[in-house]
Amino acid sequence: MKAIVHDEYGEPDVLDFREVDRPEPGGKQVLVRVHAAGVNIADWFIMTGTPYMVRLAGFGLRRPTKRPVPGTDVAGTVEAVGSAVTRFKPGDEVFGEGRATFAEYACADEDDLVAKPANVTFEEAAGVPLAGITALQMLRDAARLSSGQRLLVNGSSGGIGTFAVQIAKSMGAEVTAVCGPRNVELVRELGADHVVDYSREDFTHTSERYDAILDHVMNHPFSALLKLLTPTGVLMPNSGNGGKWLGGARHTIKAAALSPFTRRRLAPLLARTTRADLEEMARMMESGQLGTVVGGTYPLSDAARAVQHVAEGHARGKVVITVQSTG
Ligand SMILES: NC(=O)c1ccc[n+]([C@@H]2O[C@H](COP(=O)([O-])OP(=O)(O)OC[C@H]3O[C@@H](n4cnc5c(N)ncnc54)[C@H](OP(=O)(O)O)[C@@H]3O)[C@@H](O)[C@H]2O)c1
The missing domain is CATH 3.90.180.10 (Medium-chain alcohol dehydrogenases, catalytic domain)
Structure with a gap:
């Protein structure tokens, strides 16, 4: 072969x-x-x-x-x-x-x-498999997202981001999606309630507050992201880019070090494929909830x-x- x-x-x-x-x-x-x-x-x-x-x-x-x-x-x-x-x-x-x-x-x-x-x-x-299940486990297990909560997704137009926007909407969340100019329409079509075009606006320069932030880019300091959270909010740093030695583990280590000093929750997560979650994704796709x-x-x-x-x-x-x- x-x-x-x-x-x-x-x-x-x-x-x-x-x-x-x-x-x-x-x-x-x-x-x-x-x-x-x-x-x-x-x-x-x-x-x-x-x-x-x-x-x-x-x-x-x-x-x-x-x-x-x-x-x-x-x-x-x-x-x-x-x-x-x-x-x-x-x-x-x-x-x-x-x-x-x-x-x-x-x-x-x-x-x-x-x-x-x-x-x-x-x-x-x-x-x-990897992108969909990461999005599902981030929102369900790390964020414990519930209906009516406000979620911001930075890097919303890529593999995990496009699944995350759809899954969050199916969970009843209010979604702010950050993406580049050519993907504004796409993330709107996927259900995002608010869209921030990163070429025109810095999403951290806002008075908005979020219950959860899922960040695939990590191009802002932790302090700027934590400031955007409600007092019980959760930050999920999820970028694999963190240098030649540690990669994404760098953000995980930083999150663990910062955790004792903030009331906000830092919840990095390494996704793991399970049969139950693959079945859940298949069910959502079959019903048209997810594409x-x-x-x-x-x-x-x-x-x-x-x-x-x-x-x-x-x-x-x-x-x-x-x-x-x-x-
Ligand atoms: N926790 C886990 O178990 C796990 C599992 C898999 C992956 N990951 C990590 O998750 C991250 C995302 O993976 P992915 O598969 O979704 O990546 P991807 O498909 O490559 O998507 C990256 C997205 O980031 C956007 N982007 C680039 N620069 C941006 C900026 N400055 N601001 C906002 N958005 C920007 C791009 O959109 P534009 O074209 O509009 O710029 C692109 O759509 C990776 O770093 C990966 O290592 C973690």
Whole structure:
């Protein structure tokens, strides 16, 4: 089968489109014929080996020995199942979190996949797992957002942001979305009540107060963000950009250090894919409550450009790799 492979860490030109062995599903694993694979900034981190924490987390210190084929988000058709799989059979249409999904075939644990709703395309489904579940867990678990509360989302037009605006609206929140000029209409269409165009206005220069702030950019000091919160408000710093060593963990460490000195809640969260949350996302998509904004598609052979696009920091909704199986 064809796959994207990197033998060393580096910029997108390390990604090679070549023939590799098809994986075999063991015990509880499902082999998926990949139709689409979502791209996340995490794929850039793993491709470049930065922040260096990625290497320490077991991906390989000098070379990407553990994950030579990138990609986790996946949507496709079940091709074969391991001997202990009970929930799926060949032909089922699924989406979720797999391993090495920038390929024609990829394995996933049975519990990391759910049925793809028939009214959702493979591209739309492939955009959901990491970004959608992060948005859901941020708003439900970290913010404990409730109806009538006021939420501000900085970086509202990207992968997580577009899901966060929709999920927050479905929870009954009043949403202020911060985005660039070309995405003002998009976030309005997704349901944002108020939109701040960051090229014209600094959202921290306001007398408004929010019950929750979800910040994907972290381009303001913590003090400026905390000042915008109600006395019981919560700040969710959620940017992976924090330098070559720590990445997003820098904001988490800073939040932990500041926490004892403020009554406002600081709630960084590392999202974790669960079957229950994938099912929740599928349900919301099936009912039309939630949709994926597919802002760009690239063929598998062009995965390097797809990853580069996301890394430039101005993706619109989700960037998705489409895979045409050659056999
Ligand atoms: N906590 C977790 O478990 C977890 C999981 C996944 C990802 N993350 C982190 O979450 C962050 C967001 O991920 P994502 O997938 O949503 O990223 P993304 O799709 O690349 O979106 C980034 C968005 O940021 C916007 N943006 C750029 N500069 C801005 C500015 N100055 N002000 C306001 N918006 C700006 C861009 O919009 P414009 O084009 O309009 O500029 C773009 O839509 C990443 O840093 C990632 O590391 C955390």
